[in-house]
Amino acid sequence: MELSRLKRILRDRWIVVLVIGLLGAIGAWAFTSLANQNREARYQAEIALAFQPVEGQSASDFEDAISNNLTVALIAAQELLAEDPTSGITADTEGARLLFSALGESRAEATAKADALLQAFLLVDPLLAGAEVTDRLEQVQAAALDVEARLDALNEEINPTIPPDQLAQINALDLQIEAFSSALVELVVAEATALAADRPAITQQKESVEATLEALRQQRAVLPSLEPDLPTAQQQLELAALQAQLAELQADYQRLYLRQAGYTDDASREPPEVSDLSATPGSGLVNAGIGFIGGLAVALFGLIFLNNSRKTIWLPEDLAVPLLADVPGRRTVGGVGHSWYDNTGGSPRKTAIQGLRSGVEARLAGTGGVLAIAGHRTGVHAVHALITDLAVSMASAGASVLLVDADLESDAALAEYQIGGPSLSAILKLSPDSLLLDREVGNVIAAAYTIRPNLDVLPSGPPPPTPADALSGRQFRAFVQEASKRYDYVVMAVGDVRSTAAQVAMQRIGRAAVVLTPGRSTEPQVTKLISDISARQVATLGAIFVQRSEGPVKGQAEPVPETARSSRAQETQVPASSPLTRLSHYPFSVERSATGAAPTSLRSLADRVGSPVPADGFEAITEDQGDDHLGSDLLTVLADVSPAEAYDAVADYVVSRVEDMMMAVPGQGDFSEALTGELHDNGFLPLRTTGEHHSVGTWLVDELQDEAPGSTSEGIVREMERILGFATGVDSIPFDDWLASEFFGLHLRRTN
Numbered sequence: 001m002e003l004s005r006l007k008r009i010l011r012d013r014w015i016v017v018l019v020i021g022l023l024g025a026i027g028a029w030a031f032t033s034l035a036n037q038n039r040e041a042r043y044q045a046e047i048a049l050a051f052q053p054v055e056g057q058s059a060s061d062f063e064d065a066i067s068n069n070l071t072v073a074l075i076a077a078q079e080l081l082a083e084d085p086t087s088g089i090t091a092d093t094e095g096a097r098l099l100f101s102a103l104g105e106s107r108a109e110a111t112a113k114a115d116a117l118l119q120a121f122l123l124v125d126p127l128l129a130g131a132e133v134t135d136r137l138e139q140v141q142a143a144a145l146d147v148e149a150r151l152d153a154l155n156e157e158i159n160p161t162i163p164p165d166q167l168a169q170i171n172a173l174d175l176q177i178e179a180f181s182s183a184l185v186e187l188v189v190a191e192a193t194a195l196a197a198d199r200p201a202i203t204q205q206k207e208s209v210e211a212t213l214e215a216l217r218q219q220r221a222v223l224p225s226l227e228p229d230l231p232t233a234q235q236q237l238e239l240a241a242l243q244a245q246l247a248e249l250q251a252d253y254q255r256l257y258l259r260q261a262g263y264t265d266d267a268s269r270e271p272p273e274v275s276d277l278s279a280t281p282g283s284g285l286v287n288a289g290i291g292f293i294g295g296l297a298v299a300l301f302g303l304i305f306l307n308n309s310r311k312t313i314w315l316p317e318d319l320a321v322p323l324l325a326d327v328p329g330r331r332t333v334g335g336v337g338h339s340w341y342d343n344t345g346g347s348p349r350k351t352a353i354q355g356l357r358s359g360v361e362a363r364l365a366g367t368g369g370v371l372a373i374a375g376h377r378t379g380v381h382a383v384h385a386l387i388t389d390l391a392v393s394m395a396s397a398g399a400s401v402l403l404v405d406a407d408l409e410s411d412a413a414l415a416e417y418q419i420g421g422p423s424l425s426a427i428l429k430l431s432p433d434s435l436l437l438d439r440e441v442g443n444v445i446a447a448a449y450t451i452r453p454n455l456d457v458l459p460s461g462p463p464p465p466t467p468a469d470a471l472s473g474r475q476f477r478a479f480v481q482e483a484s485k486r487y488d489y490v491v492m493a494v495g496d497v498r499s500t501a502a503q504v505a506m507q508r509i510g511r512a513a514v515v516l517t518p519g520r521s522t523e524p525q526v527t528k529l530i531s532d533i534s535a536r537q538v539a540t541l542g543a544i545f546v547q548r549s550e551g552p553v554k555g556q557a558e559p560v561p562e563t564a565r566s567s568r569a570q571e572t573q574v575p576a577s578s579p580l581t582r583l584s585h586y587p588f589s590v591e592r593s594a595t596g597a598a599p600t601s602l603r604s605l606a607d608r609v610g611s612p613v614p615a616d617g618f619e620a621i622t623e624d625q626g627d628d629h630l631g632s633d634l635l636t637v638l639a640d641v642s643p644a645e646a647y648d649a650v651a652d653y654v655v656s657r658v659e660d661m662m663m664a665v666p667g668q669g670d671f672s673e674a675l676t677g678e679l680h681d682n683g684f685l686p687l688r689t690t691g692e693h694h695s696v697g698t699w700l701v702d703e704l705q706d707e708a709p710g711s712t713s714e715g716i717v718r719e720m721e722r723i724l725g726f727a728t729g730v731d732s733i734p735f736d737d738w739l740a741s742e743f744f745g746l747h748l749r750r751t752n
Helices: 003-035 059-076 078-083 107-122 133-158 164-193 199-221 233-260 284-310 348-363 380-396 424-428 437-446 467-471 474-486 500-509 523-535 567-571 601-609 616-622 629-640 643-662 673-682 696-707 710-728 735-751
Strands: 043-051 088-092 097-104 267-269 273-276 323-327 369-376 401-405 449-452 455-458 489-496 511-516 539-546
Touching (some): 043 059, 059 107, 107 273, 133 233, 164 199, 323 348, 369 380, 369 500, 380 401, 380 455, 380 489, 380 539, 401 474, 424 437, 437 474, 467 474, 467 500, 474 489, 474 500, 489 500, 500 511, 500 523, 523 539, 643 696, 643 710, 643 735, 673 696, 696 710
Parallel strands (some): 323 539, 401 455, 401 489, 511 539
Antiparallel strands (some): 043 097, 088 097, 449 455
16 A cells, blocks of 8 residues: 555544554553452551640640540450451550551552541540440430429429419409409499489499409419419529539530540541552553554554455545545634635645636636535535635636535535525525516625625525425526626535435536545445436536544634625625524615615515515615605505505514614614614614613614605504504504514514
8 A cells, every 4th residue: 555545544544543552552451450460459548536635734634635545445446456457546646646547458448447446436435434425325315304304393393384274264363353443443433423312322333343353352362373483492403403414414415426426625537548558560551552552553454454445535546537636624613704715824725725726727628607516425614614715716816706505405504604695595485487587586696795806605595495496496597597697606515415405406507526535435435426426417527635624613703894895795785794694684675776776675675565666766765865756656555555465574674674773883784874873872772762762663763764755754654553553453553562572573583
């Protein structure tokens, strides 16, 4: 195998070779690990418990405390130490620590053993001669419950609980006594102020109340008092003693509970330290290196065998057609911006693109015309970037070029020119039976977006339901014929060469080139594809190699400078790229005046709701604002048409007009300086009037008044509000109310 083929394979398949080499290294390392499996792993874990002296404790007392804790720890963990003699508990006097150490075959095992020794120490109470913390907790809890019971009994003795029925009787007697006492006071006053004749009766009544009151007081006297009794001195002493005992039990319980959880008042646990005491293993690095080299050799010879058996295309001699160019890959950028070709120096890719341009022009024999470029097993972004650079290179050489995205079966648009405006889909949606089809197609081509001098672009637009049927129609044939008349070269991206839509497009165009990535296609596949293309009467100019390129990256959108636009683009006031990917484009009508005047928003609406308005209507608007020809015709159409028929056109006009108004910039579209100035100063147009900021509906009325004289524009607004009211079930609805309820829903449906 020649060296060039080997270089291409290594450059393209280096990841595979590297992966297999790594697998070889991993295998060698695994073999080394198995060979050393008898090596005994030994790890030592050590957990330290650091002690802190308490307030007022002397140095000797502190050392004695550590020694006592060591004794307690050895006693508590004696069973664990007996089971594993390699474990141990020692005291670090200088560091004031107890060290719990253990050996294990793994880090986790050694750490677990050392932690078990520490937990055994923590589960005994050094204040009670090593009693179990768990048992002591149960004892303290039981003692606390007993003290609480004694406290409850003592409180009951001091203030016995009054039964509910007796309490109700006491309350009833107290209420009666209070009532009769009040009545007695009133009778005493009445007796003192009464006449002599009335006084005996009052006296008799007073004596009766006094007798009743006395009887009630006697009944109440035998019942217990509601006021709490003061405890005796003995009861007070017993109550204080029980409360103090309960507080001590609570403190002891808290200390024991925290110790059980690993917390003590005078000690803190340090993180475990694990040391690897295992014997040094056999070196796996050398074996891994040998395995890596062996894997590289196996991968290389395997790729050579597979490519020879599958007849993979790597070099020009593997092709049955001429190779036009071998182009390096590049990163493609999403978003509108300057062409890569225009912003790159003499890079290898730019030189290859120039060679491709020469090859294509030579194959076309200087006749120009339309060329379809399709890819085979090549990323769509790489193909689109290649076609874009080829078109820019042709334009830079002085030829007029139309760049067309006819790849209707792919969601990926030409990455660097995702623009609005006219599209191929708009042409395919034209009526094939129209007598003015050629003219309508020509108008769309004439409005194509200019991205640099000599180069216009026509995006695909929203794809039709069946792209193959749409491309096989009369509209596409008319487009190919008309575009070839207007431009030196028409370069079309038609998608994957195997797709039906791409094959139909190539058959209509008649000339094609196939883009291949070396190593992805085989000679039998390409030979069969070329044979099928030739059977469809398509002349294959040749193949183009494009090397693997990195995927698309996000790029900040940059506006196309005014100097890069042709005079035709400036005349038609084509707006700069919008963030909205629109399903239909506004305000530019397919119709176009013979004088090249820019169509107005009224022209767009007139073309949709009524018969086409004569071209001289443009002159009436652009040359003589006093002539109300177009506005009057539109008003007549709106007044005569039924709301059901005109609603969609009027609603789409209002929504699309508002979309553009909200994003207008000075010099864009046909908007007034007042509107663009408002947007420039404040940055927004509200749906409702807010303070000094007029609503977008108010601005829409003002814009209509600028396009047609006062009475005519008022009539147009009145009729449009009548038509919009149809969908809401009212006779008429103001722009503001309709936009507030309908704008965002229609906007989302329009922009998907």
